[in-house]
Amino acid sequence: MASQAQDLPPREAMDYDVVIVGAxxxxxxxxxxxxxxxxxxxxxxxxxxxxxxxxxxxxxVIDPIGLDRLLPGWRERDDRxxxxxxxxxxxxxxxxxxGFRIPNFLMPRLMNNHGNFIGSLGNLVRFLAREAxxxxxxxxxxxxxxxxxxxxxxxxxxxxxxxxxxxxxGELKDSYTRGMELRGKYTLFAxxxxxxxxxxxxxxxxxxxxxxxxxxxxGFKELWRIKKEKYREGLVQHSFGWPLTxxxxxxxxxxxxxxxxxxxGFVVHLNYSNPTxxxxxxxxxxxxxxxxxxxxxxxxxxxxxxxxxxxGGWQSVPKLTFPGGALIGCAAGFMNVPRIKGSHNAVLSGxxxxxxxxxxxxDGRAHDEIASYDAAWRASDIGRDLKPVRNVKPLWSKFGxxxxxxxxxxxxxxxxxxxxxxxxxxxxxxxxxxxxxxxSQVRPIIYPKLSSKLVFDKLxxxxxxxxxxxxxxxxxxxxxxxxxxxxQNLPLFGEPARxxxxxxxxxxxxxDEEAKSGPRFVINAQNCVHCKTCDIKDPAQNIxxxxxxxxxxxxxxxx
Ligand SMILES: Cc1cc2nc3c(=O)[nH]c(=O)nc-3n(C[C@H](O)[C@H](O)[C@H](O)COP(=O)(O)OP(=O)(O)OC[C@H]3O[C@@H](n4cnc5c(N)ncnc54)[C@H](O)[C@@H]3O)c2cc1C
Ligand code: SF4
Numbered sequence: 001m002a003s004q005a006q007d008l009p010p011r012e013a014m015d016y017d018v019v020i021v022g023a024x025x026x027x028x029x030x031x032x033x034x035x036x037x038x039x040x041x042x043x044x045x046x047x048x049x050x051x052x053x054x055x056x057x058x059x060x061v062i063d064p065i066g067l068d069r070l071l072p073g074w075r076e077r078d079d080r081x082x083x084x085x086x087x088x089x090x091x092x093x094x095x096x097x098x099g100f101r102i103p104n105f106l107m108p109r110l111m112n113n114h115g116n117f118i119g120s121l122g123n124l125v126r127f128l129a130r131e132a133x134x135x136x137x138x139x140x141x142x143x144x145x146x147x148x149x150x151x152x153x154x155x156x157x158x159x160x161x162x163x164x165x166x167x168x169x170g171e172l173k174d175s176y177t178r179g180m181e182l183r184g185k186y187t188l189f190a191x192x193x194x195x196x197x198x199x200x201x202x203x204x205x206x207x208x209x210x211x212x213x214x215x216x217x218x219g220f221k222e223l224w225r226i227k228k229e230k231y232r233e234g235l236v237q238h239s240f241g242w243p244l245t246x247x248x249x250x251x252x253x254x255x256x257x258x259x260x261x262x263x264x265g266f267v268v269h270l271n272y273s274n275p276t277x278x279x280x281x282x283x284x285x286x287x288x289x290x291x292x293x294x295x296x297x298x299x300x301x302x303x304x305x306x307x308x309x310x311x312g313g314w315q316s317v318p319k320l321t322f323p324g325g326a327l328i329g330c331a332a333g334f335m336n337v338p339r340i341k342g343s344h345n346a347v348l349s350g351x352x353x354x355x356x357x358x359x360x361x362x363d364g365r366a367h368d369e370i371a372s373y374d375a376a377w378r379a380s381d382i383g384r385d386l387k388p389v390r391n392v393k394p395l396w397s398k399f400g401x402x403x404x405x406x407x408x409x410x411x412x413x414x415x416x417x418x419x420x421x422x423x424x425x426x427x428x429x430x431x432x433x434x435x436x437x438x439x440s441q442v443r444p445i446i447y448p449k450l451s452s453k454l455v456f457d458k459l460x461x462x463x464x465x466x467x468x469x470x471x472x473x474x475x476x477x478x479x480x481x482x483x484x485x486x487x488q489n490l491p492l493f494g495e496p497a498r499x500x501x502x503x504x505x506x507x508x509x510x511x512d513e514e515a516k517s518g519p520r521f522v523i524n525a526q527n528c529v530h531c532k533t534c535d536i537k538d539p540a541q542n543i544x545x546x547x548x549x550x551x552x553x554x555x556x557x558x559x
Contacts, residue, residue: 026329066347082119
């Protein structure tokens, strides 16, 4: 066995025209578009999941605008990845024991889901991966991008994939394999919300200098097979209100699709202030509501997962380009919050970036800045989607759910009808990690033990996410200061990581009396479902999520 301290062997390098990090809808749409424009362009996509789609978790009600443009004719194909069309849209405001339906005519047109499709975004991604490979794109699942490669002038030259076979203490195992350098004339970062390399690029190039802080939510999803008699093909149900209180943003979704499946999900905005709030328990409580539980009763939970989503929208999108590369999809923050949709903009932004890069390549350029892509998005369909809803999140954060909802509803209407907002473009204020109040300033939330068959604990939930990591590897949740969780976060906030992590990765363990030692902070890294919430919400910004060995993480079958 060799030691990490020794000189590591040099990495082998492979050269491409375009390197893409992340095989989500954004990365694969970019790859497909590049090949459509010029079959000679060499394109490689790396994906940290064990296969394309393994780490994809979404609702998903899919606006087909991107797919129609990328692959015209997909609707007629036998292997089309989504088949259920939305037939009915319901918006509910839930109270503790009841709730009421908001009439559809009060909802702005942009909230209308008719014409959209319900399905698994993971399966859509698998379909896109097959399309990309058929066009000659090289896709390498099981390889995480861990390092951005820079040239002498600071331009991005590509990425390096992670080494394999390093043990928990950083020693090299017999199975040690050095990562690869993938070099491209241009590199696209399509890592989704809170991408680990994208975060570094945003900091290194000061890309967010002129934008509002990015805001995030944590989204949970369970896939259920329900009883046939309860299934309502094409029904899309959204709710807000209970179990969240007015000062915590969020809401739920229930989508019926493909014969007997229901995607049930819950989003909690990560600017919540009470550190005793447990997003996972809020989700579990939600399923017991009298307007929700009957749909699930008698059914079977097939899968579980969680993932952060971006919520800053129009005013939080950073500058997208830097010498040698660009951000696309949710790595750039193209999610539409009130529509809970981002996959269409992921596809559109991948295509847009590909078109500008394709032009640059045909002009013989390399490693420079594709400024025209950054200049184009606000006037594109992505900008037209995001601009009218730009005040939804700030109004919700500022006025809470009950006052905020009518205000942002009105704002969406005036934007839709007259193209104006009474509020201009509002600011988001603080980043999410600064929003927690100390324990001394909040009323603790106590979650009752629920006896319902619809309710699960975190560990059995992680089990059905099929999460798997090589156990003997360095912990991929890096603490800048290992003392902060116990010394600072515990007394001030009760160490909120115990509660916000949807996979039970973080624990504060109290030693037995005889040992006389204080509490310990334990990280069960092998449970991590790669949602990135700890990287976002830790109040001390002490936790950095880095990719574990490629192939590790959830194995979502059809999320
Ligand atoms: C609970 C929830 C519900 C949602 N509902 C909807 C909905 O109904 N409709 C809708 O349109 N949108 C919805 N969204 C949003 C939608 O899922 C995203 O907008 C979309 O997935 C973004 O696509 P993307 O390609 O940018 O990123 P992702 O889909 O996140 O894909 C990124 C890919 O990159 C990989 N990756 C990341 N980092 C690396 C790395 N360093 N190296 C290698 N690979 C890497 C990841 O494993 C992943 O496969 C929802 C999101 C959530 C969380
Ligand atoms: S450790 Fe962090 S990224 Fe992993 S599941 Fe928990 S909160 Fe999410």
